[in-house]
Amino acid sequence: MEFSDQVKQLRQQMGLTQEQFALKVNVTRQAVSNWENNRNLPDIETLIVISQVFHISLDELILGGTDMNKMTEKLIQDGSEGRRAKMNMVSTLTGAFLMILGLACFLIKANSVEYIDKQGILHENFYLLPIGFAFLFTGFLVLLTTTTCFLVRKLREK
Structure with missing residues (x-):
């Protein structure tokens, strides 16, 4: 009924x-x-x-x-939309956080001191560059995937 x-x-x-x-x-x-x-x-x-x-x-x-009546369908749809919105928010925040970590790696590298010790060995934290690029790239991929999924879902609804 x-x-x-x-x-x-x-x-x-x-x-x-x-x-x-x-x-x-x-x-x-x-x-x-x-x-x-x-x-x-x-x-x-x-x-x-x-x-x-x-x-x-x-x-x-x-x-x-x-x-199943319209009320049941509405409650199921509302719950599904709520979970989807929460997942989109978590994904977006994760991507942004990863990109911020990448930028932090670049800032640390740019402001760190590089020196040569008495044995002639160069001390440089070069590993921060690939790590920074990896964080930036991964964050960008997460944001791109989240945005693409959101737009595809919106287009399907129309």
Whole structure:
């Protein structure tokens, strides 16, 4: 059963008007009307209040039976989008951090002292150059991959 049908049926079983139900749930009558006409869906906090008003479990309210309805699909999509956004943020921060490490290697190399000791051996921290390039390149690849995946996903949604 669709969420819209379920809310309407439960509201009518309790003998409530849309206005009375809206007051119990702390929303407007228009919001209830939109839910019942399948134009909009409530957020998770409102779902909890609705389940308490109707004295039913969230599972029963959201799933409405064995078939997936629009509410279930919305919750799955919202969770998926949240995880995807979090992963994009972590990837972007990782790429930026790697690039900053690469630049730090170059700064340390540029400001370090190079000298020749009594035995004629040159002391130089040359290893910082390839490490710096590796960090910069890896950070750039991470940012490029993250951006490409994001843009491809956006194009597929259109």
